[in-house]
Amino acid sequence: MSAAQSLSSYLLISAALFSIGVFGLLSRRNLVAILISLELILNSASLNFVAFNKFSLVDKALGQVFAIFIIALAAAEVCIGLSLILLLHRKKDSINVDEARELRG
């Protein structure tokens, strides 16, 4: 098996995606960027599912099903997230996450 074919390289890519996603999640103030970072995390998860599906020999379809679930879920999530962001923009005229902190203790 070539290096390109090994599981660890997929996992490395997924980990990098996840880390970039987490970094974006924590560092960006723009809500759309945060949403995109969230998508990166989700995608890293689905990449993992597909990779494990390929290299482990349990049931060929299971990992792919999960990946498709995640895509659907991400789509729904983006829907809700974007509409919330839109509402926030209407209300505050900004989509900076730091502006939206009414729920503090």
Add this chain to the structure above:
Amino acid sequence: MGGRHRHSDRFLLPMTPPFPILSAILLCPVVGLLLVLLTPRKYETLIKLTALASALGTLVLSVVLLFIFKPSVPGFQLIEHMEWIKSYGIHYSNAVDGLNVSMILLTAIVIFCGILVSWSVTYRVKDFFANMLFLVSGVFGVFMTTNLFFFFLFYEIAVIPMYLLIVIWGSTNKEYAAMKLTLYLLLGSALMFAGFLYMYSLPDARTFDLIALKQNVRFTPEVQNILFLGLFIGFGVLAACFPFHVWSPDGHVAAPTAASMLHAGVLMKLGAFGILRVGVYLLPEGARHWADWVAVLALCNIVYGAMVATQQKDLKYIVGYSSVSHMGIVLLGIATMTTVGFNGAIFQMFAHGIMTALFFACVGFIYDGCHTRMLDELGGLSKQAPVISAFFIIAGLCGLGLPGMGSFVAELLVTIAAIGTYPAIGIISIVALLITAFYVLTAIQKAFYGPANPHHADFKDLDWFQFIPRAFLVACLIFFGIFPDIFINWVSLSTKTLLGIG
């Protein structure tokens, strides 16, 4: 076991007497409460009359109960039993014995007078009387139930309206006092409920029924010691036992007149009653084990409460601390673990309940008229309002243990028992009589004697209607002071049973 034998007679009696008088007493304020809630807000007089009618109903029924009650029958009588949640041993069951028959009478007297005294309430009349009746239903429930679950439930029912009464109709730092009182009482009830649950969890128990617990469960000495300590602290908070007493003066001061009357007259007695009904009844060994400490705390209550009362400037604070001092006498009576002490303690609960109700009924009237309770701002009230002053002076004399009043006999019995059991503590506790005389007379001198204060020149004395409840309380005090054997006759057999004598 003697206990097992004694209580089997419960099964010889019919499970429900022909007329369920205890439930009737309990339902009277509940029905009154519903009627008050159904009456539209604007018919204030109708609301007051409804409340008065239900209070009068309970009073009449309680007096009837005294005649039905047979002091010569040991154990519980007039048992009313209705299964509710059988698998957890939670039943609606009421019964009387010598311990609670007088407490039911006391509650009925105090609520009757309390409603008459609150005739002058003008702010949110409907809510006020609804709360009063709700509160008193809870109190009746606690006194008559024989199921620990319902004991707890009724107790909580009594606490919540008290909070509302203080917060809405109170005075002087009322939010603070109401919150303090409620938190304290809930702390007490939490400890008490923890104790109940622990009893429930013991092997052979699996019931909240007091009588069944007494019959079925053998509490080992270690369990008794721990449980009694927990229950004593829980109930002690209610009885304003030192050092858990500070809620009571603050609460008395903030509460409106009728709520103070119920609070000091009845609510504080729940604690002492609980110690006897649950603590001593189920855990006699535990009670004996801690009796010395209880006696020391009681002495602290008696002397400390009286000493602190000498320093107060507010009439209600004086009465509040005097209550702390007098509740110490109740606790001392319990600590002696003798029938004489128990009789004295129950008598003192009764006499003190009526006496403080009278005290607060007088202070409340003065506050309504003069808009102050500070001793330095009053003065010479005897000149323009001789009747209310006379009532206050009578209450004060009862407080300092004047012979001929109920509390003298109570204190005498407790002191006899205390000197018999703890000579040193008994002798020191007598000193409180002197201190009490000092602060009561000082308060009388400052508020009622001396030159009249021109600020209160338009202060009007009692009219005949306001005269009735106060005169009724005085009559009760003097009646039981002159004929104490009637009272002692009600309780003496039950206290003997409680101690396992006779």
Add this chain to the structure above:
Amino acid sequence: MTDLHLFWVIQLAPLLAFLLIQVLPKTINKVAPAIGMAFSLTAALASLNLSFAHSQGAGLPVEFSRQWLVVADYAVWPNIPVPHYTLSVGFLLDPLNLLMITLVTTISFFVQLFSFYYMNEDPSRPRYFGFLSFFSFSMTGLVLSNNLLQTFLFWELVGLTSYLLIGFWFEKKSAATAARKAFVINRLADLGFYLGIILLFLLFGTLGFATLKADALRNVLGHGTLTLIGLLIFCGVMGKSAQFPFHVWLPDAMEGPTPVSALIHSATMVAAGVFLLARAFDLFSASHTTLLVILSIGAITALMSATLAAIQRDIKRILAYSTVSQLGLMVMAIGAGSAESGMFHLSTHAYFKSLLFLTSGAFIHRFHTNDIWEIADRGGKKDAVALGCLAFGLLSLSGVPPFAGFFSKDLILEVLKHHGGIFFYGVAVLVSFLTAYYSFRLFFVIALSKIGHEVRAHHESLTLKISRALPLFSLAALSLITGFTGHAFHLNMELLITTVILVVAGGALAYSQFKDPAAAEAALRGNQGFIFKILERKFFMDDAYDFLVKKVGLALGRWLNAFDRAVINSLMVNQTSFSVMRLGRVVSRLQNGLLQDYLAWAVGIGILIVFCFL
């Protein structure tokens, strides 16, 4: 009527008067004095009837008793003669309280009669007569009681009425303070009484006077216990009969209306202590130590207050200290073992001292001052009725034969000479000398002064004149004749001579100093001597009480109050709730509303968990 009926009449008539006066509406309360007098006359007649029926001691003692309260049906205290403890109530009549009840009811009738004159213009008359009747009720209850607890019950009630009547003019700050002082000091003394009763009840099992016999007591109780109980009960006596160191309330009690001083603070209530000593004499005589203490306390009191009486200017205070001193003499007599002589002096003293107080009331009411020099200045000696009665009373007080005081005091001196030892006899002789001195001083100041600003008598109606003069004359007559009714009446020549010498010496000394009262007053004002200072400060007794109350008692109260507020309320209670709130505030800071902070926490904690567990 049987005796029991008569007892009920004597006991309840004054109570009925009290209740009637309270119940009557304000509009017709003018009849209050009439009600009071009518009912007290009824009681007086009933007790006279009793005393004639039993005049030779026939059919005595009579006792009626019923159970009042079952305290316990087991022995609270081990090794006790009775198996159960029961308190009872009842009446007991024997020669002792037959004498006392006659005295109480008759004097209270005379005082009510005189009060009609004295309180004529007072708007609170109904209250006054109500309290006076209530006092008579309590006092008769005390006298007729057959056991110690019932005695204690009425003992406190007479204390209460005394409190109410001293503070009758409660608008005056001094009156209100004096009333409280009287009650609290009596309360202090009564703590001992109360404790003594409880101990006796616990250890002996019964409180009936009929069962308190010296032999029975000695059989059950040890000498130490008996002494303890006796002294504790004597504590109560010291309070009520104003014995050292509890005597301080009596002079202040003169703030009350003068007829009240005559009835309560000279003739009856303060004598209740001495009466109790005689009533429960076996309890005290069972231990000779107790008797010795009683004798010494009586001696200290008698001497101390006789000296104090000699420097007072206020006529009521002179009489008050004189009362304390005479009570001291009675206590000495009983301490020396002779209850009869104590009671004899009590009864003669009751009549002549109430006479003296009523006389002083007559002066005060007419001249509106208590100061003897001012009374004299405003024409005291022109009031022939009052002056004559004053002379009568003072002669009896100083023990001039054949007045009543002579016989009873003679008897006490004789008892002390034979049973008390030379020291106590000497004290009594000194007291008699001082008594004669201050009596004559009082008389000379009023009778020998020049009249300066004469106050003319108002025109008084005939009823008022009668109600003024009749009690004075009756009591004057009684204080002359009661001396001959003494049980152990015989003349001892040696003592007669001693007494006469004492009286003459005292009178002569008083005359030499006060033959010119104006000059004497000037001298008195100028006197700054050390002994005079001590006397003026009343041997610092008031200062000592002040110190105890303010510097010890109230300071402790202040300290405990601060403890209650600072430690229990603030530190324990409020700090607990505050720290809960503070904790909540700290924790709530975590929820700052910044989405990315929450995420950072979540990620950080997630990483921590991963590293910890994997």
